[in-house]
Structure formats: structure tokens, C-alpha cells
Amino acid sequence: MANSDKNISSAVIKRLPRYFRYLGALKAKNITRISSKELSEQMMVTASQIRQDLNNFGGFGQQGYGYNVDNLYTEIGKILGLDKRNDMIIVGAGNLGQALANYQSFNEDYGYKVMALFDVNPKLIGISVRGVKVLDTDELENFIKTHGIKIAALTIPKDQAPAIAKKMAEWGIKGFWNFAPIDLHLPDNVTVENVHLAESLMTLTYNVHNREESENE
Amino acid sequence: MANSDKNISSAVIKRLPRYFRYLGALKAKNITRISSKELSEQMMVTASQIRQDLNNFGGFGQQGYGYNVDNLYTEIGKILGLDKRNDMIIVGAGNLGQALANYQSFNEDYGYKVMALFDVNPKLIGISVRGVKVLDTDELENFIKTHGIKIAALTIPKDQAPAIAKKMAEWGIKGFWNFAPIDLHLPDNVTVENVHLAESLMTLTYNVHNREESENE
Incomplete structure (x- = not known):
């Protein structure tokens, strides 16, 4: 899998909206951070897949802290182009x-x-x-x-x-x-x-x- | 890929309705037979994928003749369960x-x-x-x-x-x-x-x- 923005596999792209949906649901529950392990259990994919997928976009996680839900939600939204009209x-x-x-x-x-x-x-x-x-x-x-x-x-x-x-x-x-x-x-x-x-x-x-x-x- | 009816990969299953759709369109044009090469050109997949996919169900082609459109349409319909209520x-x-x-x-x-x-x-x-x-x-x-x-x-x-x-x-x-x-x-x-x-x-x-x-x- 390429690391460049231009060559992200279509499989990863197809998974992004699902991340976005789950993060939106966490946000709605006022959850502010989540580990890749917890996220993987909810989404029923492996934690390593989550890390790999998100690394395509520079990664958003911090060792020992996990993901900042709000941040990640906003960033994936931007990647998807949802910040545009x-x-x-x-x-x-x-x-x-x-x-x-x-x-x-x-x-x-x-x-x-x-x-x-x-x-x-x-x-x-x-x-x-x-x-x-x-x-x-x-x-x-x-x-x-x-x-x-x-x-x-x-x-x-x-x-x-x-x-x-x-x-x-x-x-x-x-x-x-x-x-x-x-x-x-x-x-x-x-x-x-x-x-x-x-x-x-x-x-x-x-x-x-x-x-x-x-x-x- | 397994040959048994019970272990057909979900990727193949997902492609079957598309075969069914193309064969239905051929039928509507009164085309009675088609080679895997012609079908592959129309569907924009390789002829070998078509042969492989259909072999999962026992294959329906005859060397030198190609596929009988009507037959294949009916058989795929049956596989999909469309002959049932x-x-x-x-x-x-x-x-x-x-x-x-x-x-x-x-x-x-x-x-x-x-x-x-x-x-x-x-x-x-x-x-x-x-x-x-x-x-x-x-x-x-x-x-x-x-x-x-x-x-x-x-x-x-x-x-x-x-x-x-x-x-x-x-x-x-x-x-x-x-x-x-x-x-x-x-x-x-x-x-x-x-x-x-x-x-x-x-x-x-x-x-x-x-x-x-x-x-x-």
C-alpha cells in the first residue's frame, strides 16, 4: 500500500466513510478519545488494520493516548471532502x-x-x-x-x-x-x-x- | 477457491447478479449464445475470470460454442434463488x-x-x-x-x-x-x-x- 495521498487503495477509501460514521457516533456520545483496540472491537476490524488505514493519511494516533475522536472525525471529513460545499x-x-x-x-x-x-x-x-x-x-x-x-x-x-x-x-x-x-x-x-x-x-x-x-x- | 457449492467466495457471489444482469440484457436483444471473450469485453472483466467464476457452479460453457445465453441466465437465476418465491x-x-x-x-x-x-x-x-x-x-x-x-x-x-x-x-x-x-x-x-x-x-x-x-x- 502506498503512503502517498495519490495512491491510496480504493479499499481504504471505501472504509473511510465507515470510520467517519463510527467516529460521529462516538462524538454524539461525548466520547473524546479512543484506542485503536477499542475502536477495532466496535468496528469488528483488527486494530492493526485501523492503524494501517489511518497511516495512509499521516496517522492521527498518539502512542498511549489513542485517537482524539473530534480531531480524527474532522480530519477524515476533510479527507472525504465534506468540509467543502x-x-x-x-x-x-x-x-x-x-x-x-x-x-x-x-x-x-x-x-x-x-x-x-x-x-x-x-x-x-x-x-x-x-x-x-x-x-x-x-x-x-x-x-x-x-x-x-x-x-x-x-x-x-x-x-x-x-x-x-x-x-x-x-x-x-x-x-x-x-x-x-x-x-x-x-x-x-x-x-x-x-x-x-x-x-x-x-x-x-x-x-x-x-x-x-x-x-x- | 473451493469447487464445492458450500464454499464459494463472497466475491464470486457478489459478481453473480452482474452476470445475471448482462445475460438478461443479451436475452432481451435475442442473442442466444456468447463466447467468454465477448462477454468479458462487454463486462470489462477478463475472460479467464468469467470462466473461473462460472466453474464454481460446474461451468456452463462448451469449448468452441461459448455460453448458451438462455441456459446460463436460467441457471444463474436458480443459483441466486430467483426461481423460488x-x-x-x-x-x-x-x-x-x-x-x-x-x-x-x-x-x-x-x-x-x-x-x-x-x-x-x-x-x-x-x-x-x-x-x-x-x-x-x-x-x-x-x-x-x-x-x-x-x-x-x-x-x-x-x-x-x-x-x-x-x-x-x-x-x-x-x-x-x-x-x-x-x-x-x-x-x-x-x-x-x-x-x-x-x-x-x-x-x-x-x-x-x-x-x-x-x-x-
């Missing part, structure tokens, strides 16, 4: 798009702000979800460019997702939070984070049936 | 719970059937979402036992999730599709598939900011 849009104002717009866990904390939803359905255009307007998809280009939007959730049917994502990337979107059940092929400077709901449900289903069979033997 | 419930009938109940991609195909939603909110109890009733959480135990429900989506606040999940596992739930931003600690015979939305958005945010910094150097 994270304006985003949601393309697809159906049930899932509206649910995301309503999802308070990330909306209000961490600098995320849903600036607009977009849809092609005339019945949805003009309505508000938590005070955020649903705009006509025709306005996407102008909106992205005017507001310098970098992050977009895609909650549209899979047949429409690849073409619109390609255009949105040209207009300036750097990160897609993709809920459409299709893989997007976009330029290298664009990040895609897939949430394939049906696939995670299928994995669950497999495990449910498979454990049942093992038990019945 | 997969009755499920959704606990938490807020925006996200309702969005899942409305989510057609898995509702109607693959044998999934949302049998009921549950909530504590009197304003939600009694309403229908796509014809599925929202019931009082007090009825959970009886409903799970009467209908032999094994799969439950959890779309309730994180503070409530651990206690209710523990009870639901006692009543017979074997698989939790957990959307609450908290880790559930449940008996070994219970599977949890987490969809931590805020965490995937944070990973995306990290990548967006990090690539920007690299570009600006």
Missing part, C-alpha cells in the same frame, strides 16, 4: 429520486445540498421536494454549467442512463451516483459510484437460500 | 421504504413480492403503496410467523434498527436488506446486506475532489 443534482424525480432528495442523513450534514431535481415527466416538472424544485431535463446543461455542479445522482431508467450521463460529463459532472441498473462507460476523469439495488438484493437472496440449505442437511 | 417485507414506510416498494426492477421479475410495509407512524398505517398495505409495526411478529417471511428491508432510523432487527431475527427473518446507517450484529444464521447510501456518496465525493486536485497540479 458539495452541491449536487438528482436526475430522475421518480420515487427513488424523491427519496434521495428527502434523505436527511446526508442532505443536511456534510455540506451536501441538492440544488435541483430533473425529469422529463410534465407531471413532475414544477413540483417541489423538500423545497427543491423539479426542473425540465432540457435545462440540465445550463444548470450544470451555471452552478458548476460536479456531483449528480442518476435515478432514471437504465435505457436512458448511458446517453444522458455522457452528455452530463461533457457539461461538467465529475461524479455520478448511479442507481440505474447499468454500467456507465465514461471518460477517466469521471467517477461512478454504483448503487445496484437489485444486485444487492439478489446477493442477499442467494445467502438466505444457501444458508437454509446448509442448515437442512 | 421470495416474499419480503419492508420495515419503515417513509420515502425510502415507499421507493423500494415502488421499485419495479426487482418487484415483478425474479419472484420478489413485497407482502407488506410496516411503520409506527399512524399517518402511514393503512395507506397502500402499489397495492401493498402499510401495517402497524405491532403486527410484525404475527405477520412474519404467519407468512413465513425470510427477507426484510430495513428502512428505519438507525437508532431503532438494531433492536427491531434482533427481534425480527427471532421471529424468523433470515436476511436483512439494511438501509439504516448502522451495522447490525445478528446471529450467524442471519445474513445482512448493507446499502449504506451516505457512505457510497462520501466515497464518490472523495474521488471527485481527489481527481480534481490531481488535475490541478
